Amino acid sequence: MNFLEDKKKLILKIIAIFLILVLGISFFDRGLANGVAFIIFLAAITFFVLFKIGINNKELYLLFIITLLIRLGAVLFIHYADFQPFSGGYGDYVVYQKQAQEIAQAVGQGNFSLKGLSIGLYYPVVIGYIYALTMPEMLIGRLFGVWLAAISVLFVYLIVLEIGGTRKWAFLIGLIIAIYPSYLFFGSLLLKDTLIIPLVLAGLLLILKLIKNFLWRNFIFFYVILGATIHFRFYIGYAVLFTFIFCWLLLCKLQIRKKLVCGIIMISLLGFLPQFLGYGYYGYKTIKGYLNQKTITFYREIVYASIPSSAVISSEILSPETPNPKEEGVLKKLLVKVFPNIGKASDTSYSSTIEVKTDIDDSSNFLINYSKSFICVLLGPLPWHIQNYRQLFVLFETIPWYFLLFFIGKGVFVTLKDKRIALPLLVFSAISLGVLALFISNFGIITRIRIPSFIALLCLISLGFEKSKSIKIL
Template sequence: MINKYITKESKWDISLYLPALQWFFVALVIRLIALIIIHFYSIQSGFNGFIPMSSGGDDKYYYDVAKSMLNGNIPTTLPNYYPYFLTFLFFIFSPSLFLGQLANVLFSSITVYFGVLITREVSESTKNQYDLRNPVNIAGFLLSFYPSSIFYSTQLLKDPMLIMIGIISLYLLIRLFKNFKMKNLVMLIFTLIILSLLRGYTMLALLIASFIYILFSNKISFKYVIALLVLFALIPMIFGYGIFGLNFINNILNPKKLSTFRDTVYSIGGSAAGIKIDFSSIYGFIFTYGYSFITAMFGPLPWQIKNLTIAIGLIDAIIVWVLIPKFIKGVKNIFDRRNITIKELVFLFSFILIAAIALFSDNIGANTRLRMLAWDAFFIYAASLYNLKSSKKSIKNENVNGDI
């Protein structure tokens, strides 16, 4: 039978949100402890609170730019709009590296909260909400203890904010499909705009996943098609990506530009995997791009470990290796239209986002940061497959009132 988290809709019933709240506080405590340890270790090691690694990161750049903007010095170009948030935060309080890192801890914990809510929306379980085998608790555990998520949430980077907005967008999209409401559509448009300002291809990945999901679904209401087409066509165009994002897609799929960007930005440093995508033949592309995709999704692979920095990535990778059967299940479900439910939208988003990263990233270290949103979505999907109780009745219930 469908879990009571799915069938009960009363927003005033606090019991529906208890698992999400509980995992939010678990994630918050873990990340606060990690922040204190890493921040003061960084200071003691001479990194002044910034990322305590010799390779450094974007955190010092964001901090310096935000302080400069606070004094009225607006740069002519910015890689994204994250410095504007930091400037606003520093204006309300005061310039503080620790404060910015603390905000990211909160963002990462909110991500866990909405990740558990998504699991509640898409999973089926007969387990009690306090049973650790319940999908919502499996998702809560995976999201809360995800090593890279914990580390990067303690740093002054845009990723925790980006991932939070991405997960909230996914939640709103699922709510929109399950019960079409204008307020959900308006909020979704707002979060998609923020995604565009932080990392444009993430927003496009979500829209593409939605588009494919509609095409593969057996039952779809016309209002969903119209709403999605409006989103898919207009929002990318507003931000210069062209209608349906075609200008952006055409640009990133340009073999020459893609190869140059990949070689000059992501194929440098000790964490480079050394994978060159072959665009000269279809078979060469399938083999080399497939290897890049596997590396982005499951790397580092054992033979790719060349130094300690890459070896640390194994902590993440081992978790996902255990979930490979769930990944294979997701691929099978996509191609079997009889098995597609709303949870497959979550898998599609994860898959397409990894596919995009695999096109331009040849850096295992960078992958651990770039793929966090995709992995969060995958954790949610994998958790939703545990204790699955499928029946014609449950599938029928999932489609009542226009729900998918």
């Protein structure tokens, strides 16, 4: 591709300079040295596997390297600057780090049993074994997330090609995902989302392949990946599961008899995945337990309504410099016009709850309120949801998202009219965003959990521009 060949020397120089800087820092930080060596090892394995399965696309390899460098830079900044504007240093990643260290210590002593450890899922186990092979530093766990993010972008590239997009658009959309703000931030922390996102994207890619050309080998891969997704976040796993069943039955072009036999076998087998994990056949137990008035109201109106007292940091950290009172007054007046609720919550508050009543008893009110919640999930946080100045960081995501929605809409139109193969991306996004709108009212959590849904929608941009041959990316 000419647009890459023209910039090849410049790109290689930037990569070389960045690597020299990182390696230089590594001499003074053993954790970074181990982490960089680990992701270089993982990258080498990735290239080897890609080469062995016949993928010799130079743009894909370059995109993978660029994503690694972008994500590496983000992790180093967040780690060394201790950039935690939203949680004050408290969160799941602290718990995962402690659990992973305990597992690494046990493995180092030759104890591979998890008995006595209160572990709800296997993400800290994965990190713990990585620590056992390297060293128990959080930076290494974060750097593992760098490689996972690059794998996610690799899947995005392949998904765009699978739905009929061009290589140029696959590369461009991959770059967009590489700098997607929420993914850039949360993907740089020690969170299970770093594993969930590539699992979901791998699942969607396999759905597309199974629709185009059904192979039992691919179904086995899909089955394993789906099981892992359900384990780490069951409702997102269910969205992938029901997307596959609906879209495969609707779009797969197998002969009727073969399709009927394969469909019966697959649908029967898929139901056991949630059951193996204790959720009941096809998740019956969880669906029954969650889809009721009491549980929905509890999650929407109670779980995220209170602010943990531990999530508070001193005002000195938030305001290291005293601003000019006149300039501050003008700025505040301007911000209040755009964000009417800004300043109503304390700057030391970490509240990001959107108050929308459930009202399940009144069907009309429930539908209205649910529609509001869905709009918040798709477009939010909206200006009137911003309650303190720290939350203005979210504008780095929402403003570009509003711009991209126009092009996504064009892709959705093409999907529904001509490119039905891309329907799984749309169906998955609708189901997963719909579940978020039903249960979650905290946009801090929403922006994290909706990442795979938004990535799936971003892939549709390519369909609206498939005839654009002259666009320049670099």
